[in-house]
Amino acid sequence: MIFRKNTSRDEFKQLSYPHMKLLYNVAVRYCGNAFDAEDIVQETYLAAFKNFHQLREKSKCKSWLLKILRNNFLKSYHKHKSMQRLNETDYIEFLETGMAGNEADTRLFSESGRQAVQQAVDRLPVKYKEILTLYYLDEMLYKDIAESLDIPIGTVMSRLTRARERLKLLLLKQARSKK
Numbered sequence: 068m069i070f071r072k073n074t075s076r077d078e079f080k081q082l083s084y085p086h087m088k089l090l091y092n093v094a095v096r097y098c099g100n101a102f103d104a105e106d107i108v109q110e111t112y113l114a115a116f117k118n119f120h121q122l123r124e125k126s127k128c129k130s131w132l133l134k135i136l137r138n139n140f141l142k143s144y145h146k147h148k149s150m151q152r153l154n155e156t157d158y159i160e161f162l163e164t165g166m167a168g169n170e171a172d173t174r175l176f177s178e179s180g181r182q183a184v185q186q187a188v189d190r191l192p193v194k195y196k197e198i199l200t201l202y203y204l205d206e207m208l209y210k211d212i213a214e215s216l217d218i219p220i221g222t223v224m225s226r227l228t229r230a231r232e233r234l235k236l237l238l239l240k241q242a243r244s245k246k
Contacts, residue, residue, distance in 0.1 A: 079119050082128040083112065089129070089205055090136050096200040097140045099189055107143065111136040133215035137197065144193065187237035195230035202227055 090111060094104035114135050122131055188196055197216065201207045209227075213220040 075119060079116055082122075082125055083115060083132060086129050086132050087112075090132055092204060093133065093197075093200055094136060094140065096188070096196060096204065097137075097144075097193070103143075107136060107139050110139045114139065127214070130211060130215035133201075134217060137216060141193070183238065183241055184234075187234055187241060190237055191230060191233055194226060195233060198223060198226045199230045199234065 087108070090108050091104060094107045094111075095101060098104045098107060111132060115132055118135075122128060188199060191199070198212065201212045201215070202209075207215070209220050209223045213223045216223070
């Protein structure tokens, strides 16, 4: 399919921009921090724009973008052998510049209840973390997850079951250690 440059750009924006928040949320779950997530989403959109001509069905743009995001994450993950976490001062600077006054207090307070779950999810292998993220946080159907990760639907179901079991064990272990 041959596109004129402006038509292609406009169509790309129309199809892909509505999924930006989803891609960012998935990237944050993969990376564990906002800085790396922003980089991966940016790389994803750049790759998607360059290869927009390869998108065969417009209705599958979301799953196509998720595949690109996953591939970009896995490339960087394998390249560095372990996920790099920013040090504490980087997070403090981010919080100081990104939030002001009372808003910071309310955000941090509302996040405190989720911290244990987030820590447990972060300790899961990537293949389980991505399934949990797509199913629970992004509310995707098994079929859509299978399509976006390019795996059979049965694998999605079994990984989701295993991820739940591992998450449960990690949360129980955390609860016992705090007593």
